[in-house]
Amino acid sequence: MKGNIIVCWAARLSGALLILSVIPHYFFALPARVLQPVADGRLDADLGKTYYAVWVFASLAIVLTGASLIYVSGDLKKGETKSWWMTLLLSGGLTLYGAYINLKYPEHTHNIAFLVFGLITLVPLLVFFRAFRVIRG
Amino acid sequence: MKENKIVCWCARVSGILLMLATLPHYFLGLPEAVLRPIADGRITDPEVGNNFYVIWVFSSITMFLTGATLLFISTDLRYLQRRSWKLALLIGIGITGFGLSTSVKFPEAAAHMSLFTLIGIITLIPVLIFFRSYMGRDAT
Numbered sequence: 001m002k003g004n005i006i007v008c009w010a011a012r013l014s015g016a017l018l019i020l021s022v023i024p025h026y027f028f029a030l031p032a033r034v035l036q037p038v039a040d041g042r043l044d045a046d047l048g049k050t051y052y053a054v055w056v057f058a059s060l061a062i063v064l065t066g067a068s069l070i071y072v073s074g075d076l077k078k079g080e081t082k083s084w085w086m087t088l089l090l091s092g093g094l095t096l097y098g099a100y101i102n103l104k105y106p107e108h109t110h111n112i113a114f115l116v117f118g119l120i121t122l123v124p125l126l127v128f129f130r131a132f133r134v135i136r137g
Numbered sequence: 138m139k140e141n142k143i144v145c146w147c148a149r150v151s152g153i154l155l156m157l158a159t160l161p162h163y164f165l166g167l168p169e170a171v172l173r174p175i176a177d178g179r180i181t182d183p184e185v186g187n188n189f190y191v192i193w194v195f196s197s198i199t200m201f202l203t204g205a206t207l208l209f210i211s212t213d214l215r216y217l218q219r220r221s222w223k224l225a226l227l228i229g230i231g232i233t234g235f236g237l238s239t240s241v242k243f244p245e246a247a248a249h250m251s252l253f254t255l256i257g258i259i260t261l262i263p264v265l266i267f268f269r270s271y272m273g274r275d276a277t
Binding site: 033037041042043044047049050051053054055056057058060061062063064065067068071072074082086089090093094096097100101105108111114 | 170174179180181182185186187188189191192193194195196198199200201202203205206209210220221224227228231232234235238239243245246250
């Protein structure tokens with residue numbers, strides 16, 4: 001199997017996992033980590049509104065980033081150089097975020113998922129970088 | 138080859154605005170909305186403070202990535218690629234919907250959140266107006 005095909009499927013897998021992760025993020029974590037602490041008075045009400053808005057934005061952004069990875073996988077399959085750089089940005093961003101948060105807050109074990117989602121794409125992307133030589137246009 | 142420069146440039150403007158919005162979101166918003174309240178004791182539970190910090194950083198990163206995606210697909214939008222239209226529609230609806238829903242839910246934050254509505258609409262309106270270009274024979 002060619003390197004670009006492996007990277008294409010890795011990006012699709014990362015994207016699909018990321019999109020699926022919005023289910024626990026929005027439906028379980030939002031009530032438990034945002035609404036409950038606000039109801040318990042563990043942070044003031046004004047701050048609770050900001051916290052809620054940022055959480056909802058993060059849920060939306062998880063879906064959009066996952067969809068972006070699935071979108072770019074089509075161009076990765078063709079071995080396009082531009083798609084390699086875009087995927088480096090997407091998977092590098094997820095990996096750095098996951099690594100940073102796991103180092104800063106080791107007790108936040110669920111954030112390791114973002115590190116894994118990033119690495120699923122980043123590792124084959126770097127290993128098979130020679131497979132991406134097609135310049136569109 | 139047929140092309141649509143309006144949709145392309147609107148996606149580019151939205152993407153650049155979204156990427157630029159990351160700067161105040163991270164460098165001004167994080168200290169003001171997260172770190173100071175933690176220092177002032179307005180968040181009594183340290184775990185909640187940590188979660189707030191984590192989600193803020195994640196939002197900053199993904200905001201930048203969404204902007205970069207809009208820039209990336211803008212060339213495909215220019216050359217009437219149908220799947221790029223679908224992704225632009227998803228991003229446009231998502232950002233506009235987020236901006237509108239938070240503005241309605243929290244009217245006191247409407248001025249701030251309307252920026253998201255504006256960024257989303259810049260992409261969404263031309264994507265909807267020119268949808269026939271992406272569904273016709275010239276689309277790829």
